[in-house]
């Protein structure tokens with residue numbers, strides 16, 4: 001295994017030698033779980049076809065960005081009502097925020113949102129959380145490195161298989177139901193779009209739009225997209241409570257640009273400060289510190305280091321987001337990393353939270369839409385602060401992803 005760190009090295013690999021780093025290594029647990037299908041961990045040509053399909057499904061037809069924006073706005077309203085019910089008292093927000101943000105993925109994939117107490121939604125969210133926790137556990141890391149030595153010790157972590165089997169059973173049942181009511185002229189979900197492609201695909205020995213691939217694709221999108229964005233949003237609320245002066249600046253900009261209307265994506269361009277704060281939350285939150293592993297399909301030289309064909313490569317995104325050359329104050333929460341001296345928003349090329357190259361995150365645009373709309377709606381309606389007498393801790397709960405440590409927060413309603 002080779003570890004690449006720092007922006008320039010990671011960029012040289014993933015961008016300048018994109019095709020060489022487009023594959024995934026054989027990771028024992030993931031290969032067993034996914035049987036090399038789906039998107040996240042597949043090789044060959046499946047991932048290319050699935051990626052293309054997923055991008056266009058999120059962009060085109062009835063699921064175009066306006067429709068997705070409407071779904072997010074509806075979910076923001078529900079989340080505001082749920083927060084209001086706490087009446088400004090301290091509460092632990094992880095379940096409710098994760099459920100609300102996950103509901104967008106559910107709605108895009110299945111065609112309709114579910115109530116927060118719907119048993120299917122609650123089970124899906126718990127299932128994915130448990131699996132992300134298990135994947136980050138030291139025993140699974142050891143098993144992936146020395147599978148034959150640690151197979152026996154995997155023990156209770158075997159629940160990862162039952163969780164996955166349960167999720168796949170749910171997805172399979174959903175597909176069977178959607179097949180029965182499919183109307184090619186009224187595609188309402190990503191599953192519908194896939195089923196239409198399935199009908200169009202000409203018979204050939206290498207079919208891509210099969211039921212099995214649909215089950216793996218949906219499972220991958222659930223796994224990669226359900227908790228990631230809500231974790232970033234929870235970092236955002238915690239950071240606002242920790243830095244009230246930054247929170248006030250965001251609220252002032254919301255008042256100036258949006259007033260009491262509903263936030264929409266068109267506002268983003270007029271809100272450089274809020275945009276910079278959201279980008280800094282992505283950087284500081286650093287939720288995917290090691291990215292997802294890559295694999296070299298040819299010999300390659302990266303920044304003078306020779307890496308042979310067939311090497312597993314970890315891109316330390318953490319080191320990129322803390323690269324001193326690109327971020328003036330890497331260890332501080334400093335929105336100025338994304339602002340010029342006149343207060344205009346500036347992109348910072350080293351913000352690789354979603355990675356780069358051929359296997360970069362397919363949900364990047366969707367995640368950014370969700371972050372902007374949820375963040376502005378919540379800050380328009382509430383001021384976030386620590387419970388009386390409490391000190392907020394910014395230490396991350398490290399695993400495969402980094403979430404804030406369990407904490408309580410107060411959402412004080414604003415007039």
Ligand code: HEM
Nearest residue numbers: 039040224225228229288292354355359360361362363367
């Ligand atoms: C703020 C939220 C998110 C962050 C920080 C994030 C980050 C990442 C990262 C670092 C990777 C690995 C890229 C690589 O291997 O080089 C990735 C892959 C992926 N993400 Fe995300 N992601 C987020 C949200 C989402 C959402 C909402 C979806 C669902 C649509 C999603 C779907 C995927 C998929 C399917 C892959 C695998 C792509 C492939 O293997 O070709 N992600 N993401």
